[in-house]
Amino acid sequence: MPKGAALLDYHPSPPRSPPLAVPEDSKRHVSHYSVAPAYSCMTNFQPRKMRSSCQSAHFLRVALRLLPSKPAIRSKIVSASSSSPLSEETLSTSVSSNQITDFSLEQTDPAVLSRCEDLRYQVRGHRLDNPPNNTWNSSVITCSTPISHSTCQISGDTPASAVPSIMNSSIFPKLSCLHEVVIALGSNMGDRVETFDKALNMMKKAGVQVVCHAGLYESAPAYVTDQPKFLNSAVRARTNLDPRALLGVLKDIERSLGRIVNGVRYGPRPIDLDILFYGDVEFSDESLTLPHPRIWERPFVVAPLMDLYNSTLCDGNNIWIKRFEKAKCAWQLMGGDTQLCQDDLKRVLPIGGKLWQWSNRTYIMGILNITPDSFSDGGKYLSVQNAVAQAEALAAAGADIIDLGAQSTRPFATKLTSDEELKRLIPVVDAIKKLPSMESVWLSVDTFHSEVAKEAVKHGVHMVNDVSGGHLDPEMYSTVAKLCVPYIMMHMRGDPATMLQEKNILYKNVSADVGAELCKSLSKAESSGIPAWRIVVDPGIGFSKTCEQNVQLLGDLSGFRSGLASWSLAATKMPMLLGPSRKRFLGKICELEKAEDRDIATIGAVVAGIAQGADIVRVHNVKASIDAIRVADAIFKTKGLTRSLK
Incomplete structure (x- = not known):
């Protein structure tokens, strides 16, 4: 469990407040025929004004309308009512919705009830091969279902x-x-x-x-x-x-x-x-x-x-x-x-068998590149031994999450196949999972291949970090939905090889546009079965954005969050990951050519992000960043200054 995390075990956990039940005093009487086993939904549903009817004339009229192709049954219905004042002429007469009122069974003439009971049992045994128009419009729905639902009590007391x-x-x-x-x-x-x-x-x-x-x-x-x-x-x-x-x-x-x-x-x-x-x-x-x-x-x-x-x-x-x-x-x-954030009501995200409450402090994701060509540390941790040593160092420095990437996503990087990526990744994952020091650290896989995501989770990785937001592999959403793990969805246009092409760096308002575009990905992900409470959003600092656009985006993360509201308010409250570490725009601002020299500049960007509500920061040098992150949390998180931004 990450250090200081507000986590709650969600396994054997029972009840919540009352079921959303119908109070006894609000229950009404409904028509006795609405529970008919054969056609329980012969009920008039009217938008904005719903009425129930227990009038036998209305029931017979509906029954006749539903059974035009069953003359034998129709004749039985008519004959069953022949001894009453309810003639077939009466049945064919339209009843105004204003005439249909609620009343209890006790108010109904016993003789009428008896005739309706006989009618219901005659109709009940016959199933319509072609039910008539079951349509919802401004006036009425006519339903004929073979199962009674009116006996299903919302309160949970149903036999x-x-x-x-x-x-x-x-x-x-x-x-x-x-x-x-x-x-x-x-x-x-x-x-x-x-x-x-x-x-x-x-x-x-x-x-x-x-x-x-x-x-x-x-x-x-x-x-x-x-x-x-x-x-x-x-x-x-x-x-x-x-x-x-x-x-x-x-x-x-x-x-x-x-x-x-x-x-x-x-x-x-x-x-x-x-x-x-x-x-x-x-x-x-x-x-x-x-x-x-x-x-x-x-x-x-x-x-x-x-x-x-x-x-x-x-x-x-x-x-x-x-x-x-x-x-x-x-x-x-x-x-x-x-x-929120109190004992009585908390917003949480499930991860690794726990419930993560992320709003109390900023969580640190340490970067571990198992690649020969990453822009900052390519080749340093390509061997299993070096990768494991770096993972231990990140955990000791205070990382809550370690992000394992076997595919470089720097501009113009060569795209690997999923098999090539897995060859690099899986031996490192297996070795790290054996370390006792990793029991309190979550592992993330940085990939845009669904097959890599599936195998990594199978080997013990806790979450999927997809820089493409699901655009580079059509199977990613359905795969993550089945894996039931958190999904970090980042904004990027194109792919690492094309993301800096002119068509991919044109924005009217970078913060609003990035938020709006990520909404489209959120819509597809949720429709594919990834619930909002498993999604982490990432505005994609450094991806398909110029140096100036990265600065604008980092300075207006609240605008990015607001852009997510066009999909849902839940999207504006999702955990937000920020990854400015050692990026080229920091080098341009500080005139630093070498990526490894940009750690102090990274700290400045991270603190700016925390002030605007970032929940996870992704950095190469955890040890150099952690004190600044703690100070930023003391200023912004403990006073709740960032909550109004969500």
């Missing part, structure tokens, strides 16, 4: 028999378009991070396309406080499952991951998945309330929700703008970011 096995989302009717949803995740039992990973993969398989992740937060439990801390996050996703079908999918994932359906309310749980928002829908019945009713009282929900905001989502959408403003207001009333 096991009532929770269907629905991981195969093909059994659900699909709406005609995708809808934006926000889903909260919580866990405080077992390997909480691994459980999140599994839940996200299962959501993807079930037709829930996650496009953006919030950060990862550890929080003290609420309501029932005598239990372990929770991990919390949230995702923005798109799905064409209707709200009840989505609820059913999430409940089935919970059950598959070990959640006890009759567990203690607000008690420990391996996973808790809750729908916070479904488009602009407002809806309430006994199984589901949208938006979730207890969002605004829970910091561990509001913090991840804030992370999911972006200007694109809210552009022209008044509902999402209002939600963000409400979240922002709630967050400020709770204390804002000042409540």
Whole structure:
């Protein structure tokens, strides 16, 4: 474990605050036929104004509309209602949405209930081969699903028999378009991070396309406080499952991951998945309330929700703008970011089986080049023996991370194959992993080859540092997603051989442009399954930038962070790595030709970066830099002066 690190073991760790549950006093009665085993979602969903109906006339009309190709069943339905005032003429008459109101079963005529029960059992046994239009529009959704979701209680008190096995989302009717949803995740039992990973993969398989992740937060439990801390996050996703079908999918994932359906309310749980928002829908019945009713009282929900905001989502959408403003207001009333870094709520990143809280101090990444042609120390550590000796020296000097690179990324460097890179790298990794002094140090692999990343992690490396930001290997994102390790995503245009070509060094505003371009990489990475809480951003000092542009970028890191907000606020809060060490622009400023003479200049650049919120600094000479870094931390980090920049 790195020296002085604020780390928390996330393995056997149970519960968080209450599941995002529907309070008893907010539950409404819903139509008795909404739980029909055959077609449970014959329900009218209306954006902004959702209504439930228990009117038998409406149910029969929907049933007839759903079964136009089944004359035998249709005739049975009509005959079943023949003894009542509900004639077929009545059924074909349109009912205004204003006439559809909520009421309890107790208010319904027992004779009508009995006829509807008979009807439901006649319809239930017949499955439609071609369900009619299941479309979401401004007025109504008509859904006919073979599984009842209204019996799945958000509170976690659902009987096991009532929770269907629905991981195969093909059994659900699909709406005609995708809808934006926000889903909260919580866990405080077992390997909480691994459980999140599994839940996200299962959501993807079930037709829930996650496009953006919030950060990862550890929080003290609420309501029932005598239990372990929770991990919390949230995702923005798109799905064409209707709200009840989505609820059913999430409940089935919970059950598959070990959640006890009759567990203690607000008690420990391996996973808790809750729908916070479904488009602009407002809806309430006994199984589901949208938006979730207890969002605004829970910091561990509001913090991840804030992370999911972006200007694109809210552009022209008044509902999402209002939600963000409400979240922002709630967050400020709770204390804002000042409540982070406390025991009750911490933003963390999983690495090496621990939870890393990076904001209390600056972390030092020592550079170890296993190359013959690096610009600063090429050839010095090419042998395994020399590389291991240098790794020990970096660790002894105070490095928290050692970055191992077997491929030079200096301008115009020769590009190696992944096999050539691995030949240099793996023997050094294996030798370093045997050293007792390395137990408290994380290892990073500096590569843009996905195959190298995969093999290095297999041999014990903790994170992947990709100078290309995923652009030089189309398999990098999917590979890192499967590896479940932190991913350092750097900005670069072109490759080391072309990055200084004229087309690659043209910027309108270097800080804003670099942030905006990195957003595109973040979008692709998250869509590929790399959650925001595993990403570290790097503005790429020295890569595809002139000396003047490097100075401008280093002087406006807050502008770079602001540029990341066009993807999500979570991106602006990701750990930021800064790597100015011995770069050519420092030599130009200080008139120093030799790279190894630029360590003092490097310290100046590093301190400037720390003052603007850098969280990790990548340096060649850890021993020369560490005291300046500690002083900068004492000035900026302990007083929280950099938090407002994130």
